[in-house]
Amino acid sequence: MSTTTTTAPTTTLKDLPRPQVVAHEVPRRRKAWIDWVTTVDHKKIGIMYMVTAFVFFLVGGIEALLIRIQLGAPDNTFLTPEKYNQLFTMHGTTMIFLFVVPMMAGFGNYFVPLMIGARDMAFPRLNALSYWLFLFGAIVLYVSLFFNPPEAGWTSYTPLSSLAYSPSGGIDAWIFMIHLTGVSSLLGAINFYVTIANMRAPGMGWGRLPLFVWAILTFSVLLILALPTIAAAVTMLLTDRHFGTHFFDPSQGGSPLLWQHLFWFFGHPEVYIMILPGFGIISEVLPVFSRKPIFGYKAIAAATVGIAFLSLLVWAHHMFATPLSTAVLAFFMLSSMIIAIPTGIKIFNWIATLWRGTLEFKTPLYFGVGFLAFFTLGGVSGVILAIFPLDWQLTDTYFVVAHFHYVLVAGAVNAIFAGLYYWFPKMTGRMLSEGLGKLSFWLTFAGFNVTFLVQHSLGLEGMPRRIYEYADTGNLHVLNLISTIGAFILATGVLVTVFNVLRSLKRGAIAGPDPWKANTLEWFTTSPPPPNNFDVVPRVRSVEPMKDIRRAVARATGEAPERAERQVRA
Amino acid sequence: MPPALGIAAVFANAIGPETGGSPNADNTHTLWVIVLIIALIVLVGVEGLLLYTVIRFRARKHRVAAQIHGNTRLEIGWTIAAGVIVIALTVVAFASLPGIQDPQKSGAEVSLAGAQVASIDPPKVPGGRQLDIAVNGQQYVWRYTYPDGTYSYTEMVVPANQTVVLKITGQDVAHSWWIPKLGGKFDAIPGYNNYTWFKASKVGAVYRGQCAELCGRNHANMLADVRVVTPTAFRAWLASKKAQINAANRASAAAAPLLSPLPARPGKP
Numbered sequence: 151m152s153t154t155t156t157t158a159p160t161t162t163l164k165d166l167p168r169p170q171v172v173a174h175e176v177p178r179r180r181k182a183w184i185d186w187v188t189t190v191d192h193k194k195i196g197i198m199y200m201v202t203a204f205v206f207f208l209v210g211g212i213e214a215l216l217i218r219i220q221l222g223a224p225d226n227t228f229l230t231p232e233k234y235n236q237l238f239t240m241h242g243t244t245m246i247f248l249f250v251v252p253m254m255a256g257f258g259n260y261f262v263p264l265m266i267g268a269r270d271m272a273f274p275r276l277n278a279l280s281y282w283l284f285l286f287g288a289i290v291l292y293v294s295l296f297f298n299p300p301e302a303g304w305t306s307y308t309p310l311s312s313l314a315y316s317p318s319g320g321i322d323a324w325i326f327m328i329h330l331t332g333v334s335s336l337l338g339a340i341n342f343y344v345t346i347a348n349m350r351a352p353g354m355g356w357g358r359l360p361l362f363v364w365a366i367l368t369f370s371v372l373l374i375l376a377l378p379t380i381a382a383a384v385t386m387l388l389t390d391r392h393f394g395t396h397f398f399d400p401s402q403g404g405s406p407l408l409w410q411h412l413f414w415f416f417g418h419p420e421v422y423i424m425i426l427p428g429f430g431i432i433s434e435v436l437p438v439f440s441r442k443p444i445f446g447y448k449a450i451a452a453a454t455v456g457i458a459f460l461s462l463l464v465w466a467h468h469m470f471a472t473p474l475s476t477a478v479l480a481f482f483m484l485s486s487m488i489i490a491i492p493t494g495i496k497i498f499n500w501i502a503t504l505w506r507g508t509l510e511f512k513t514p515l516y517f518g519v520g521f522l523a524f525f526t527l528g529g530v531s532g533v534i535l536a537i538f539p540l541d542w543q544l545t546d547t548y549f550v551v552a553h554f555h556y557v558l559v560a561g562a563v564n565a566i567f568a569g570l571y572y573w574f575p576k577m578t579g580r581m582l583s584e585g586l587g588k589l590s591f592w593l594t595f596a597g598f599n600v601t602f603l604v605q606h607s608l609g610l611e612g613m614p615r616r617i618y619e620y621a622d623t624g625n626l627h628v629l630n631l632i633s634t635i636g637a638f639i640l641a642t643g644v645l646v647t648v649f650n651v652l653r654s655l656k657r658g659a660i661a662g663p664d665p666w667k668a669n670t671l672e673w674f675t676t677s678p679p680p681p682n683n684f685d686v687v688p689r690v691r692s693v694e695p696m697k698d699i700r701r702a703v704a705r706a707t708g709e710a711p712e713r714a715e716r717q718v719r720a
Numbered sequence: 721m722p723p724a725l726g727i728a729a730v731f732a733n734a735i736g737p738e739t740g741g742s743p744n745a746d747n748t749h750t751l752w753v754i755v756l757i758i759a760l761i762v763l764v765g766v767e768g769l770l771l772y773t774v775i776r777f778r779a780r781k782h783r784v785a786a787q788i789h790g791n792t793r794l795e796i797g798w799t800i801a802a803g804v805i806v807i808a809l810t811v812v813a814f815a816s817l818p819g820i821q822d823p824q825k826s827g828a829e830v831s832l833a834g835a836q837v838a839s840i841d842p843p844k845v846p847g848g849r850q851l852d853i854a855v856n857g858q859q860y861v862w863r864y865t866y867p868d869g870t871y872s873y874t875e876m877v878v879p880a881n882q883t884v885v886l887k888i889t890g891q892d893v894a895h896s897w898w899i900p901k902l903g904g905k906f907d908a909i910p911g912y913n914n915y916t917w918f919k920a921s922k923v924g925a926v927y928r929g930q931c932a933e934l935c936g937r938n939h940a941n942m943l944a945d946v947r948v949v950t951p952t953a954f955r956a957w958l959a960s961k962k963a964q965i966n967a968a969n970r971a972s973a974a975a976a977p978l979l980s981p982l983p984a985r986p987g988k989p
Contacts, residue, residue, distance in 0.1 A: 400911030494802040508779040542904020607734035617940035
């Protein structure tokens, strides 16, 4: 690091102090990998989060394809029941704990400081610790592949996950993964909260906070509220398994239902932990590509907080088929359905953002609109599932599988892809190929719907979840085959994006600091940003500081402001 | 089957939960149809609006985006609209709940309104004529115990037009009782009793189902059948089952020096 001190030439040259270079230390050039491993820079940590999470997305995707191959034909013997149970356990656990949550944390790490005009996170070393704990948690789970992977589902219901019925160490690996990634997320959440609360640019009040940052703030609060519960629950499971406690053992006065309550008290907020940052990404992408301000900023921010609050009160809707009184069933039905109101508000505000805009159909907007179209379907099927007399028929069937994949793939994954295509130029300085991006969108769009739309029908025809084989009755064979074919189309679409990313790293068009003419402060700095992010932090006067800056520049240079707002890149 | 008929059959099966075995399953289906219609109206409305928006407002030359920041009336409007839909769904759900949750009277087709029962308490059947069967889920088989202590595995035999009340529990891990045509799922959890009911009227029908809660490696093979017979045939079946069990018990008693004796009703009922 070096700093130079000069003063403006107001006096004669002779009086001027001599320019001096103050160098405390000449940074030694280190090997690139050492640079990455030892970094405390939020941008590098963010990229490590995203790359690691994406690798696990691919691994979880391969697991999904193996599951779909097994189910492509009735009475198939491609996988043993043991391997099948291990695969769906690893698939669910991987996608939730090692892909979606850390991916969102990665986006948050990279963009929260940039969007609020900060030079790093509040606690950079803690931030690095968060990443490494996440990676170690992932490794602890995945080394179990060489021994006995867990096979009790991502929910690890007791008594199935107790030592008597799951004697292998897979469950223990799963417990330690939950602990390590849990501590990682908890530290990360505290870091986000402190950063957002304290390090905003001058003028950025709560009413000018970008909606993605609102989403990450809410995500952090939910993590802080929900994670201690699962940490306690898995610790109780661990002591039940190895140290002779009986929290969940019915033969010794314990309660298997207690596990379900504790698990879902965490598990349902976890769903919103996964989707709220996605909502945030969509709230950033839609205004930029419709060249309009976000519609109903306050309503969207309030709905984010409202959803988070309600998400803490709906956990037992996962347990409608367990012995519960009608009063409890009714409460959780109502609380679950009420979540549809703030979610509906968001959907309407997003559509209103597009309304009367000039929609620039770049790849991020494709994924954004795909998100709106199919997340809505997942939301509607969610309301149907909240009605407990219907849930008695639908729960634990492929209808539920279809529902949560609409929420998490059409919802979270579409949002992640929208974010990837939107922010890749900022992270790398290069554009992703639009042609490949659109190809990837159409393939994932088609593949996703072919895979999951028919799964609603599978559930209605009586196919339970988590069965490794089914008899050739009714339409089960043809519907499952359609679903399997769809899964491969979806996988192809994902691979096109992987190829696009690898190719564009070297060969993508140079992006420049603000290729989309966007609204938020990350576009104020260079692409990729320097280690200190900003040399000067501008004063924020609205929700769209970057638009204000462009207008000021246009005024200063005599250009028409409307012209300055038009996207130039073809 | 001609292809058109085949497609029609596929369609009918694929858009609603199974029905036709018991009034609670039929009432669930009715509720499903009402909810599905409301859901489709909402879905088509939102998707249609979205599709119109993305086609109508594509960027073109000389078009300028309207710089609107929001509209409080609209916000209030769609909040109320969403609230009204939620209230409508709640009303429909509670209106159909007694038909699904409360057992019907045996024999005659009389439904007694009111007297809602929570599913943690044994449901009372109006008129009192009910058949209680204890269902016990075990890795990987269902065991049924009839009021006289007779038991069977996998296949449950019930008399037609008789309201059957099931008391469901799990022996080892959590299972879930589910015969789609006879109503919804009820989890079989060790240490808890869960209750449901059905009334099957078609003599000779066999309703198939399977465990719906992951219970281990052979979860997929934990099947259940309910066979409906006439009351006379039911009594005969019960008697023959009892004779079989007694014979087996005598045989095991004879082998007592070699084997530890089995109780008459092993396991929890």
